[in-house]
Amino acid sequence: MKKHYNLIFILICFMAVLITSCQSTRTPQEIAEEVPFEKKLEDMTLNEKVGQMFFIRPESLDPSIPWEEMTSIKLQEVTDDMRALNSLYPVGGVILFGHNINDEAQLESFVSDIKKLKGSPLLAVDEEGGRVARIARNSNFNVPKIGSMASVAEKGDPQEAYNAGFTIGSYLKKYGFDVDFAPVADVNTNPDNIVIGDRAFSDDPETAAPLVANYVKGLKDSGIIATLKHFPGHGDTHADTHFGYAATNKSWEEMLNCEMIPFKAGIDAGAMLIMTAHIAAPEVTGSDLPSTLSPVILQEKLRGELGYQGIIIADAMEMGAITNQFSNTEAALKAIEAGVDILLCPKDFIEAFEAVVDAVQTGRIPESRIDESVERILALKKSLEK
Numbered sequence: 001m002k003k004h005y006n007l008i009f010i011l012i013c014f015m016a017v018l019i020t021s022c023q024s025t026r027t028p029q030e031i032a033e034e035v036p037f038e039k040k041l042e043d044m045t046l047n048e049k050v051g052q053m054f055f056i057r058p059e060s061l062d063p064s065i066p067w068e069e070m071t072s073i074k075l076q077e078v079t080d081d082m083r084a085l086n087s088l089y090p091v092g093g094v095i096l097f098g099h100n101i102n103d104e105a106q107l108e109s110f111v112s113d114i115k116k117l118k119g120s121p122l123l124a125v126d127e128e129g130g131r132v133a134r135i136a137r138n139s140n141f142n143v144p145k146i147g148s149m150a151s152v153a154e155k156g157d158p159q160e161a162y163n164a165g166f167t168i169g170s171y172l173k174k175y176g177f178d179v180d181f182a183p184v185a186d187v188n189t190n191p192d193n194i195v196i197g198d199r200a201f202s203d204d205p206e207t208a209a210p211l212v213a214n215y216v217k218g219l220k221d222s223g224i225i226a227t228l229k230h231f232p233g234h235g236d237t238h239a240d241t242h243f244g245y246a247a248t249n250k251s252w253e254e255m256l257n258c259e260m261i262p263f264k265a266g267i268d269a270g271a272m273l274i275m276t277a278h279i280a281a282p283e284v285t286g287s288d289l290p291s292t293l294s295p296v297i298l299q300e301k302l303r304g305e306l307g308y309q310g311i312i313i314a315d316a317m318e319m320g321a322i323t324n325q326f327s328n329t330e331a332a333l334k335a336i337e338a339g340v341d342i343l344l345c346p347k348d349f350i351e352a353f354e355a356v357v358d359a360v361q362t363g364r365i366p367e368s369r370i371d372e373s374v375e376r377i378l379a380l381k382k383s384l385e386k
Helices: 002-024 030-035 039-042 048-053 067-073 080-088 105-113 148-155 158-174 205-222 252-256 260-268 295-304 326-339 349-361 367-383
Strands: 052-054 093-096 123-124 125-127 228-232 273-276 311-313
Touching: 030 295, 048 052, 048 349, 052 228, 052 349, 105 123, 125 148, 125 158, 148 158, 148 205, 158 326, 205 260, 228 260, 273 295, 295 326, 311 367, 326 349, 326 367, 349 367
Parallel strands: 052 093, 093 123, 228 273, 273 311
Antiparallel strands: none
């Protein structure tokens, strides 16, 4: 009998190793199909599920900090007041900006405390290389300095993009990050563009595509989740969505022949997140709605025509292209209705959170719609487990 038990034990161990080895190459969708997340969803309260759909600044957990002063306060620790609020409002993720980071010791302590918050938040950062690098541009950190993506492309070798992604991902992993909001998959076709510029690999989609794909693979191999941004392409605009309305006048056919080429390459390379742009695309949607709020862009085009099944995350909802046109609550609800899975940086987190809960309770948004996004997010978190 003991021999039988030993045999069973060995068989179980073998299966566990086999499952673990497969997880690193499976997509969130594949994991979701195999792991019974329905039972986990059933065990979650509505508040817990809604919380998963918010990635916030750490300052959003301290309502005593006005939105206008979030960067000047330089919040660099989790306080008891933040923990108390978090007990009522769980979060799926936290994004750190440069002002939240001082040095290695402070970051280690901050990350540790963030990871203990309710909602098991993922930790995200914008670390593209070049001028957008919260860690590398901090003189207190001794990490490799990666140039702009345009300078990476100038070397003429897609392997250089892989090296950039792997290098950045490696030090982000060391410091406890899970998600990098990179690479920029935009094609910088408009010389008057003031927001993308050398953050993009190229003004030629065929040049940009393999570089985007290799950067994604580099991040993935380092253990960091990549994010393609800014869908459906911010490279052909002349305005900056941080401050107000911006639009592209391209048709969908034109986008398929340009902007979509790097996005398709990034999706094929295994990108698990795509970040929306707040740009309008009236020749595609027939309206001036920002793409973040457009079911045509997100459902019909991204999920339907491109077949993308991963997570859609909004660009920061506090940006002028959103706040100048919509209230904090209406923007959050319209984004979810359009197909967004994660709301990033709402201007008022608590107000937006309660609006989503209320929308479900009053029937405006079916709870099944919330479940759909939360299932994707839980699968993403599962994919990070070692």
